[in-house]
Amino acid sequence: MSKSIISKDEDYSQWFNELVIKSDLAEHSAVRGCMVIKPYGYSIWEKMQAALDQMFKDTGHSNAYFPLFIPKSFFSKEASHVEGFAKECAVVTHYRLKNDADGNIVVDEDAKLEEELIVRPTSETIIWNTYRGWIQSYRDLPLLINQWANVVRWEMRTRLFLRTTEFLWQEGHTAHATAEEAIAETEQMLNVYADFVENWLALPVIKGKKTANERFAGALDTYCIEALMQDGKALQAGTSHFLGQNFAKAFDVKFSDRENKLDYVWATSWGVSTRMMGALVMAHSDDAGLVLPPKLAPIQVVVVPIYKRQEELENISAFVSELKKNLHKRSIRLKFDDRDTQRPGFKFAEYELKGVPLRVAIGSRDMQ
Amino acid sequence: MSKSIISKDEDYSQWFNELVIKSDLAEHSAVRGCMVIKPYGYSIWEKMQAALDQMFKDTGHSNAYFPLFIPKSFFSKEASHVEGFAKECAVVTHYRLKNDADGNIVVDEDAKLEEELIVRPTSETIIWNTYRGWIQSYRDLPLLINQWANVVRWEMRTRLFLRTTEFLWQEGHTAHATAEEAIAETEQMLNVYADFVENWLALPVIKGKKTANERFAGALDTYCIEALMQDGKALQAGTSHFLGQNFAKAFDVKFSDRENKLDYVWATSWGVSTRMMGALVMAHSDDAGLVLPPKLAPIQVVVVPIYKRQEELENISAFVSELKKNLHKRSIRLKFDDRDTQRPGFKFAEYELKGVPLRVAIGSRDMQ
Incomplete structure (x- = not known):
């Protein structure tokens, strides 16, 4: 990277x-x-x-x-x-x-x-x-x-x-x-x-x-x-x-x-x-990037979708959208990174660099 | 004044x-x-x-x-x-x-x-x-x-x-x-x-x-x-x-x-x-003072105690303290002005000048 x-x-x-x-x-x-x-x-x-x-x-x-x-x-x-x-x-x-x-x-x-x-x-x-x-x-x-x-x-x-x-x-x-x-x-x-x-x-x-x-x-x-x-x-x-x-x-x-x-x-x-x-x-912080205490982290949870077909992405998006609403009520800051211009590995390294406390990958089977 | x-x-x-x-x-x-x-x-x-x-x-x-x-x-x-x-x-x-x-x-x-x-x-x-x-x-x-x-x-x-x-x-x-x-x-x-x-x-x-x-x-x-x-x-x-x-x-x-x-x-x-x-x-605002919309007023309700004896003031204070807690839960900003250096009339004119939306006088009988 x-x-x-x-x-x-x-x-x-x-x-x-x-x-x-x-x-x-x-x-x-x-x-x-x-x-x-x-x-x-x-x-x-x-x-x-x-x-x-x-x-x-x-x-x-x-x-x-x-x-x-x-x-x-x-x-x-x-x-x-x-x-x-x-x-x-x-x-x-x-x-x-x-x-x-x-x-x-x-x-x-x-x-x-x-x-x-x-x-x-x-x-x-x-x-x-x-x-x-x-x-x-x-x-x-x-x-x-x-x-x-x-x-x-x-x-x-x-x-x-x-x-x-x-x-x-x-x-x-x-x-x-x-x-x-x-x-x-x-x-x-x-x-x-x-x-x-x-x-x-x-x-x-x-x-x-x-x-x-x-x-x-x-x-x-x-x-x-x-x-x-x-x-x-x-x-x-x-x-x-x-x-x-x-x-x-x-x-x-x-x-x-x-x-x-x-x-x-x-x-x-x-x-x-x-x-x-x-x-x-x-x-x-360490050599991989920032380490932020959750209270101060601008993004507390990042979700990266893992998918092959567009239909899978849509299902994941709907699932995460619901999750985001629920977490928002509890004042937890979640970001859903659905950019199609970067691969999941790139995204994970980026959020590690930025010190996001919790990084989650979600694929179709994870939602079951 | x-x-x-x-x-x-x-x-x-x-x-x-x-x-x-x-x-x-x-x-x-x-x-x-x-x-x-x-x-x-x-x-x-x-x-x-x-x-x-x-x-x-x-x-x-x-x-x-x-x-x-x-x-x-x-x-x-x-x-x-x-x-x-x-x-x-x-x-x-x-x-x-x-x-x-x-x-x-x-x-x-x-x-x-x-x-x-x-x-x-x-x-x-x-x-x-x-x-x-x-x-x-x-x-x-x-x-x-x-x-x-x-x-x-x-x-x-x-x-x-x-x-x-x-x-x-x-x-x-x-x-x-x-x-x-x-x-x-x-x-x-x-x-x-x-x-x-x-x-x-x-x-x-x-x-x-x-x-x-x-x-x-x-x-x-x-x-x-x-x-x-x-x-x-x-x-x-x-x-x-x-x-x-x-x-x-x-x-x-x-x-x-x-x-x-x-x-x-x-x-x-x-x-x-x-x-x-x-x-x-x-x-x-007008000639008597500021007129503030309640959403922006630093003090939304001011309570001025009306009393003669110290004991009356203590009762009023206890009553208002409870009231303040309840209003605070509803994000209503109440001030209790118990200064003994100013008379109620002076206080009311002061809060009118400062545009406090609601001014309340409380005496012993008002609490019943």
């Missing part, structure tokens, strides 16, 4: 790249470091999103949406934050193109922004600038908000899903009246991530705390979950940060407590990204 | 702005023309998204994700396309910040991109450049893909939801073997939009075709749905474009047909955006 991939024992890194591309999860785009997530890969990401989103809502969080762009000045309000991100920022400087004298499309120098805008690498600054207007009193707390978004970090060396210039993620940003509450939230969300990765990705994780050097830029403490990959290395699968009052101070977000005293708010942020797709691939 | 808004007869436009802000749907951000969608507003958008997404899947479409950035050169490959969008493009020119001699954060001139990147105002160009690798034969067609994404069009005059620099939307991009199939797809998706707006927003629409001047930049035909607002004006609520072979030619996307002849692919694109949130507000 033309789709065969290198053995993971031979070159683990190359095996990962080939598998992601040949199983139709994602590919490199024409924009350096940015990927295209293909329908098969995106369908897995959607299932991850739906499960996580429900877990966030079950723990009292709501979704909101904040701007893609962050004014440069905001970004530098928290000293260690800008230190951590300044070297990998996409910067918007102009807002118009024009035709030059030769008819080429060029940037219109007359449309230069007074203040440059950064494409968000993370949203603490714009969110805390917004929270200043939302929080006055202890009655407004806790504020428990999540955002599903795209972010950009200009990476020099990129790998599909694991490290890309643009990636998809969720970022939770919460505000609390006390340090204890904020720490409890940080720990709660780490546990949510651990539960999710264990129950949906079927991947046990180790919970831990980062050293001072590895902490998120602006955090007092960064908790993380790490999962073991088949090459014996650990992969960071999610982080949860206790931000203390750093961002509240930088953006002047105060609240009046029950005694009517003013104090700065306590903050957390936490996120997981499309990097989890990388963890999923690296954790379970 | 402090949240009262101007009458819509007095100033329809001002009424809309005040209502959107005071009912907690959205607000202006610190970035010119960009909005923050607040949890209450985002919750309505999520319901719109879920319903539309199911309708797209029911008509055979899959979701995927394409890069936020588009190389400037791609953008100008289809002549009328760049003409239509060049004047409102956010342009990324650099990928790093640095400290200057005075310690200020400035753009690092050494990190200038060789080719500028445009923040997508729409994705035809990057998608058709990608489709070239995905389409070889008639067997690869039709290709039916949708993307949920943020886009940026640099608007000089902005209004919350109706016209913002960044907005959220979906964009469908399909590829077909014949013009007839592509036109049928264009019409099908217009009908999906019309059904959605009528059945979920409770808003009848007129379907029509744009004049040549009003067409999408690069389309042969643009179909649209328009809805009547309370000021007697029509609001465009969705568009569906027949793109002919324009983008296939610009990006050299050919397929071999059943007779093994090569031809360019036929294309459509179609989209609706957070502008629909504006249509929803403008269509039904």
